[in-house]
Amino acid sequence: MRIDIITCLPQLLDSFFAASILKRAQDKELVSVNVHDLRDYTTYKHKQVDDYAFGGGAGMVLMIEPIANCIRSLQKDRTYDEIIYVTPDGERLNQRIANRLSLKENLLILCGHYKGVDERVREHFVTQEISIGDYVLSGGELAAAVISDSVIRLIPGVLSDETSALTDSFQDDMLAPPIYTRPADFEGWVVPEVLLSGHEAKINDWRYEQALQRTRTRRPDLLNE
Structure with missing residues (x-):
């Protein structure tokens, strides 16, 4: 380009x-x-x-x-x-x-x-x-x-992980779900257990539900569109 x-x-x-x-x-x-x-x-x-x-x-x-x-x-x-x-x-x-x-x-x-x-x-x-x-x-x-x-950033090869752009907010007309990284427990604030489970299907379901909930709360207009 x-x-x-x-x-x-x-x-x-x-x-x-x-x-x-x-x-x-x-x-x-x-x-x-x-x-x-x-x-x-x-x-x-x-x-x-x-x-x-x-x-x-x-x-x-x-x-x-x-x-x-x-x-x-x-x-x-x-x-x-x-x-x-x-x-x-x-x-x-x-x-x-x-x-x-x-x-x-x-x-x-x-x-x-x-x-x-x-x-x-x-x-x-x-x-x-x-x-x-x-x-x-x-x-x-x-x-x-x-x-x-x-x-x-959407051009193939620009991002080291091309799937990153596909999971950004707005790509599927929803906001992105919450994300977490180490440590799993910081001063008693813990990461949702499902993200530590290693169960890919459950993780994907959780992320979808969280994205849907966040969109409904913060940008319901996206769902209407």
Whole structure:
């Protein structure tokens, strides 16, 4: 998989992809993440990429020209399965979206900033709009990183144990059950006996019931969906 990210603040993403699972995925050549500085594609003086909104109002807007230049330049080398714009009014990210995107080969993610991007970008270039929650960030860089993380960890070979991703919360429309590790008894707080039994069928039944109970209590909307 290849993920290209367009941003006017590339330094915000430097550390995110330079450690842990995401770095190992790139070292193993399972994914390539490429961050593109929008300012490299502007023809305006002083690397300007934003301007005031027509009609007035507070805040600056990312201009269409540098974004179009960047996207068209990248499209010369590959066809993107999705051109994603991260925005508060997009479809809310969930595990199903991450699962679907993990099957793609080429993804392009556009990070908004300031008040967002010229609407013509969304009309003529963007194929999918994603939000990571009902709140506003200073820019789309954190959201792009969240989307990338949720997708990359699903690529076969990224996690040392591929079944780990399959048992995460939301994969089966339920929350994950409680988990425990050593010691089995800490100050009188003991691990459920069934988990120490070695009986795989009973353990699986217990985990399913716990997941169902936790989902009913904390996220009943998942069961309704």
